[in-house]
Every structure is written in C-alpha cells, then in structure tokens.
Amino acid sequence: MIFSPLLLILLPLGTAFLIPLVDLFHVETRRLMVIISASFSLFLGFAALWSAWPELLAGTFFHSYHLSGWLPPLGINLAFDSLGLLFSSLVTLFSFLIIVYSIGFIGHHEGKYYVLLFLFQAGCQGIVMTGDIFNLYVFIELSAITSYALIAFERDRSSLEATIKYMVYGILAGVFIFLGIIIIYRSLGTLNIAEIADNFHRIPLTLQRTSVVFLLTGLLIKLGVFPFHFWMAKVYGSAPASISALLSGTLAKVNIYILLRLFWVGTGFSVLREAGWDRFLLGIALLSTILGHVLALREREVKRMLAFSSMGHMGMIVAVLSLNTPLGLFAGLLHAVFHALMKTGLFLSAGYFLRFREGPKEKRFTGAAYRKLPIFIGFIIFALSMIGIPPLNGFFSKWFTMQAFLEKDVYPAIALIYSGNILGLIYYLPFVRQGMLGKESIMKQKSTSSPTPGFFYQERFVTTVVYILILLVMSSGLLPFVFQEPFEVMIAELTEPIRYIEHVLGGIIHE
C-alpha cells in the first residue's frame, strides 16, 4: 500500500476536531473543508483499494501498523487484512455519500453535525482496522456515542425517546462486550486479537463459553437480531434519514465485521459450534428474518417500515454466515455489501421526500412521484432490488444465500427467503401507491424546509447521491462476478484464522 492505513482513521478524526475551530472564524471555509476532507478520504480509500487490488487477488494482502513502534503482542497494532479492506472501503464510500447528501439535507447546527459524522467515520474505520480487542471496544463506543448524538439531532420528542431507548441498549451492549473482553484478558493476559486467536483453546471451557456468551449478546444487541430488535424501528424511524441510512447501511455492516472478526478469527468458530450455538444463532436469525418482514407490514411510516425490513435482512445475513460454509460466507458478505447499497439508497430517497414536505410523517410520502420522478423511480428500483428482481443486485445475493442454505439442507430458511420476498412486495406496494397519489398541484408546492439558498445548500447534492446509488445498485447487479475472487480470499482468511495470526505475529506462534 502506498500510504499508512493509519491515515484512513486520522483524516476523519483530524477533520472532526478542526471543524469547530474553523467554524469560529469562517463558516464558508468550514463548508469547503467538509467537502474537501470527505473527498480526500474517499480518494484515500479508493487509492488503498486500487493499490491493494493485485495483492488482494493474490491473497497476500496484509498491512499492519505498530503504534509508537511497539511490536505485537506488546503494543497496540493496526491489522489491515482483506476483510478489513472490504469493510473499510464500504465505510469510506458510504460516509462520503452521506456527507455529500447531508450538505443539501441538514440545514441547521451543521458544525456539530459534521463533527459527529467525521468522528463516526473515524470510529468505524478504527473498528475495521484495529488488531487489538480493547481498541475495538473503544472504537465501538466511539461510533456508538456519536451515533447517539446524531440520532437525537432533530431534538423532537420522538427522536429523544429513540435516543434513550438506543442508549440503554447500547450501554448494556457495551458493558457486555467489555465484560467478555475482560474475561478473556483475565484468562490469557493479552488483548491482541491474533494472540487471543492463537491461545483461545487454552482457556478453561467454562470461561471460554462465558466470555463468548457476553461478547455474542453484546453484538447481537448491536445487530438488532430477534430478541434485541426493539430499538431498531424507533431509532431508524426518528433519526434524520441520512443517519438512518448510515446506521442501517454502514454501522450494521461494521457490526457484521466485528461478528466475523471476533467469532471466526478471534475465538474460532469451533467454540460456537461445539456449544451448539451456531444452531442457536441460525434459529434466532431466521426468526428475526420472518419477524422483521411480518412486522414491516403494519407500518405506515416509510422509515419504520424500512427499519423492520432491515431487521429482516440483517437476520438473513447472520443466518447465512452462521452456516460457516464457504458458500454461506460468500453469500453473507455479498448480501452485506448489496444490502448496504440498497438500504442506503432507500433511506436516502425516502428521506428526500420526507424532508421536503410538511405534515404528519405518515402522509409526507403522498405525491412523491410528482415531487421528483427520477428519485421516486430510484426508490422503486431499490425496492425491486430488495425483493430480488433479477437484473438488480439483491437478486444475486439472495441467489447465493439460497444455494448456501440448500447445501446445508436448511429448507425452512429457503421458505423464509421466499416469503420475505413476497411480504417485501406487499409492504413496499402501499408506499409506491401512496407516492403516486395526489395531484399535479403538489408538484408546484414549494418545498417547506429547504435549507437556505447558496451553492452548498442545493437539492442537487441530495439528488446526485441518490443517482449514484441507483447506478451502483444497477451496475453491481450486472457485475456480481467482480466480487467473486476477492471474496474467496476473504473467506479463506475467515476459515483459516491461522493466516491472520501468522501475519500479525510475524511467524511467532506459540505451541
């Protein structure tokens, strides 16, 4: 790689702390800085991917950075492998898109908003890059705290309630993750993920499993899988659309990354399998799939509906990952990427209509087609992709998912995917219909809450981002085979954690 991976964390972190400073002097400069910094971070992410591509295909991609020169296992290190690269690229891409979207979308308290957004980005990048389990916890909390504040950004009653609910869940999840880490540290005396992976089998079985229980529960709370899904609809429904998109598109996928990193590499999947928890995981994930799709049927608010649908899809990803077959992992990763594209698109296009219309939330979607037809068509395209219409990307990930389930003879899961598709159509249809209701006059109605005029506050930013996402959804549907080779490398990393250990510890492996 042509630059240090640390830069991917430092750039957003630095920007976040510079923003309030610049804001004091000149507001326009801060706006410019936000755009420049976001673009530069996108450029860095792209350059990382570009320069790493040959190594990625060869399966030798690995970069580490030792903070203050301390070598692992003593020092804190960044371990950047191909799985991390995938999720880091996702974080970079979606953060960039959402920052650009926010330029035309958020019209007030922008200084604070961008600070939080950049901090969030730094937290997510940190999660995917760090090689230290406590560092992971700190970055999880960093992204969590910023997301709490971002959810409460509208400061109306509903969003405050949502924040309280999310915070209670989030704090408990954090406590459990911390507890799990401490149990591991207490038994092994190390915090380095590679070394934990190397020595995890030395821990007494009861402690092994206790730590896994706490880590798993914490992560499942963050993921919103079945018995912990209660915060999702409230949070996604009340947060600003850009933040809902960020949470469901990026943060949820980063949580998937943590799940993979901790339980496939850190503890080894055999711990889960021997305890029979892979079946448990499969069961609750499938339950949350069907519950998500069924609960979405009743919603009349578009963002709450999307939240429940998100719950359904996240359940499906966890379910297919928990099969722990190469095909299952491939399908899970593919669906994670594609679902991020689709859900971000859905939230952003829905947010466009909700933002630019007044009235109760249930009715704001009325006449969307007349407000801006291309965006509305984009909404339909994303929805079609969600329910798995072939040339779009959702179909392909579901296709592989079904094959993975079939390989393991999990027939109920296949039935659930189909019913999810059909239920998906039933709950998207009313919104499409609602969007087509209304009269021509709505089209001429002035948008109510459009931000103050000026170059930086144009609707154009909002619409461009949605168009880019439409393009991405359609093109990734046409070229699903691009993902084949790099994903196989990542799957090899997950199924053989010894490679990660060797990379990080540099060949020093304890017996």
Add this chain to the structure above:
Amino acid sequence: MSDTIPIIEASHFLMGFGILLMLLIGTYASRYYQVQRNLFYLLLAFFTLSFGVVIYTTDWIYFLIAWEGITIITTAMILLAERRLAAQYFLIQFVGSNILYFAIIMALGEGYSNIVPLEEPWLQMLFILGLGTKSALLGLHFWLPPVHSRAHAPVSALLSGWSVNVGFVMMLRLLPEGNNILFFIGLAMIFYGGAMAFFSTDYQVLLAYSTLSQLGYIALGIGSGTLLGQIGAVLHMVVHGIAKTTLFLGSGLWEKECNGRIIYRFERAFYRHPVNAVSTIAGFSSLMGMVFLAGFHTKNLIKHGTEDIYATGFLLYGATLITVLYAMRFLWWGILKDMVMKSVQNRREKITCTYPPSVSEHVPLIIGTALLLAFGIYPPLMYMFLQLEDPGIVILWWPTMIENILFLVVGIALLALTEGLFFPLKPVPSLNRMLGLVITISQKVSNSIFQLLFPSFQYQLLWIPLIILFLLLWTNFI
C-alpha cells in the same frame, strides 16, 4: 422424424411470429397511444428482447432475468391504464416468479446446471406451478379476466396473444416427455374457460376466458408428450396468438365505437366497421376450428396427438361444441343479430360511424386475417416455417366440412330457439377484493404480533438477561 419436436426450429418459428405480432401491435398502437407512444414502443422492443432471451437461453440466470423483465414490462404496460391493477398483476406474477426461483434452486440442487429436460415428477410439478402463473393455467388464471377487461386493447392483445405463450415454451423445453397433470389441467381448462366465456356479457372478459380455453389445447398438446401434440401446441401458440391479437385489437375499436364492451349493445356493428367485423368473424372461426382457417389444422394436430389417451378424442368434440357455442353467441349478439333481424329498410339507413378506424388500425386486422386464411388453406406453409416435414395427417375435407356445418347448425339452432341466450349483465371481475383481503389480513397479523412482542420498554429489556441466562445455562448444563 425424431420423437420430440426440434426445439431450436420451434424457437425460431415462435420468435419470427413474435416479432411479426409486435409489429402489428405497434402499428395499431400508433393511434391508440398518442401521448405515450414512444414509451410503448420502447416497452414493446424490450418485451421482444426478453421473449427472445427466454426462449433461446440455456442458462437459468439469464432466463430468470428475462422472465422478470417480461413481468416488469407487462406491468409497466398495464400501468398505462390503471395503477392499482398493475400492482395487483405484479404481486400475482411475483408470487409465481418466486415459485419459479424455488423450482430453479431445487433443480440446481438436483444437478441441472442448464435448462434441460427434467426427470423428477415433483420438480416438473414445481415448474408447472411457477410457469403457470404467467401462462394462466387453471387455478392460477384468476388474474387473466380482470386484467384483460381493464387494460388497454393493445396491451391485452400482447398479454393474451403472446405473453402467455412464454411459459408454455419453457414447459415444452423442460417436459418433452409430457406430464399427465399438465394434460388433465389442459383438458379442464378447455371446458372451464369455454363455459365461463359462454356466460360472459363483457366482450373482453369473454375473450379472456376464451384465451383460457384455447391455452387448454396448448397445455394438452404439451402434456401429451407426443410429437403431433407438441407440433400442434407450437403451431397453436402462433395461430391462437394471431387470432387473439386480431380479436383484441378489434375489441379496442368496438369499445370506442359502441361506448363500451357489453355484447348486447353492439348495434349494427357490421355496417359501422366492416373490416373489423370480418376479421372478428375470421378470428372466432379460427378459434372454433372451422375448416379453411388455421385453427382447424392446429386443433386437428392436437386431436391426433392426444386422442388415444383417455378417450380425449371424444371429449374434444365436446370442447369444439362449447367453443362454437360461445363464439356463435358473441357473433350473434355482436354482428349477426342486426343482419338477420332488422328489416331491409332499416338496413339501408344512413350509418353514422362515431370512431372511423384509421389505416394503421386496419392494417393489423387485415394482415392477421390474411395469415389465418393463408395457413388454413395451405397448411404446409406452417410446417415450412417450422422446418418440419408435413406430419402427413390425411385431412378428409368433405366430412370435416359437414362436421363443421353440423356444429354450426347446432349452435345457431340453440341460439335461435333461445333468442340469443340473454344472460343478465354481470359485474366486471376484479381483483380488488382479493388483494384488499390479503393486505387487511397481513396487517392484522402484523399488528397483533407487534402488540404481543412490544408490551413495554422494560419487558423488551428483560429479554437480555433471559438470553444471557439461557446461553450460560446451556453452556454449563447441557
């Protein structure tokens, strides 16, 4: 001659006539759609493309893409007429597609990596179910009459004349050995569709049920698995496509001319639109299987292919009778009534035509009629296009004509005795109630699950210690 039909030649044949029919519909639509004309042409072009992919590809994924392409394109076409209808149509087709996905995944699991004939009966059944939604097999046909009665005439022509064939082409490729269940479904469809058409009072609903009845013949031919049956089915797809397209395009003209589609209100239709009337008569005669029209030959082939199986040959006489009855009933009310009943004086009255058809609307009707006649008078033409030898069925022209005349006489006698069999008007069939029910029930279920799962904030939090306790106990005691 091989045992089964050469599928590549059949595909070329179907593709050629598919393009021809698209051209006819496009010509007709140039006046029908004045605002959205280019959009409609674009959709037609995409439809042709998707159709081509479906019938030629051997790859499951390309097939699925094209199959969904057809669904989306036809939905967009229906959307030109009515939004709610389009949504209902899409929902129903999507359920069918999902069954199809399931079938394909299962087929892949059984090791069919390409589209090849299937061995397992349960797999065949799944595919029949999945393909049947688009092809309106009996039991999955319920969308057909409502959609045809509301959609615009060119769209109905496309759906009824050509889109329904897509599924049958696939069945032909997947089930070259035939399938008994498909056979019986086909047989039932002929009678059910015929009976429903007979009791219809709305012209397009009548045509829709007649489509169902005619598709029964195709299903019968494919289900029999005999070569003659398959050739008959392929030819019948084309011939029925031409006839139905002509009829539906004509129905669009009648609808504008007579302010509606109630068959009792077609007054002096013949004098107003003579070309249309002739093409309508030709179309129905082809459906009835009148000699010298193409439908006769295709039905004859199917009859020869299937008559040895379960006394079908005898049943098909009944099928012809029921076709004659509903066709004659419409022709009586729509066209013949005025010619027979009205006095000469009345007939010479000045005819005022409220909607004079243009050339672009006449041309498709004339071409369709001409094709039906050409195929009927010189059947080797069809075999030539299909690149097959003449299957060598000896047609006894005179007895057949007598048979036809007997059928007609029976039909006319029945109509004359009952004064045209007047049935009270029936409401146009609609999917609203069904769809409304689906949505209401799903919302109620969803709501009650929500109430059950979300009692209060602290009960929701209670799950966390419970799950942890459960997992810990599981670890240490189980």
Add this chain to the structure above:
Amino acid sequence: MIYSLCFVALFMIGLYSILAQRDLIKMVIGLNLVEGAVFFWTITMVREAGGVPIVDLAFPELPMVDPIPQALTLTAIVISASTTALLLTIIVELNRMARTIEIDSLKGLRE
C-alpha cells in the same frame, strides 16, 4: 471470591433497577451500577501484592501489579461517564418537552 460475589450483587441490583424501576433517572443509576460492577470486578482481578507498575531497572525481578486492567477501567469509566452525561442531557431535554420521566407515561419508548 468475595469480590466476585460483590460484583454479582452489584450487577443484580443494577439490573433490577433497570428492569423494575419506573423512573428514567433510576434506570440511568441502574445502568451505572451495572457498569460500576464490571469495573469493580476488573480492577479487583489483580489481587497479588506488588509494587507500582513501572519496572524498576534496579530490581527488575520484583513483583509488579498488572497495570493494564486499570488502564482499561480508566478508559471504560471515561466512556461510561460521557454516555451517562449524554443520556442525562437527553432525559432533561425530554422532560422539558414531555413533562415526565415516567417510563410508562412515555409511550414512545415502547414502539
């Protein structure tokens, strides 16, 4: 052992407060108790007597308290303090709008 028991007791009190108290502030206290229990347990896990955790170059073999749990706890306390502050701020803000901090009166928490 006694430390572990204390940890469990504190944890349970906190959990009870979260699950059974009808007041948001008490819920926050419960959350803090749970966190505090975990932190308590973390720092008590290193019980061996020893010197301050800097390796004395003169006597490198002397026993030393493991400094890492304390560092971890310190970090986690900072995180916990900031989340608590944020949570309390939001509760105050909500109280200003809804005029209540009773969990049962806030219907929005349920959905």
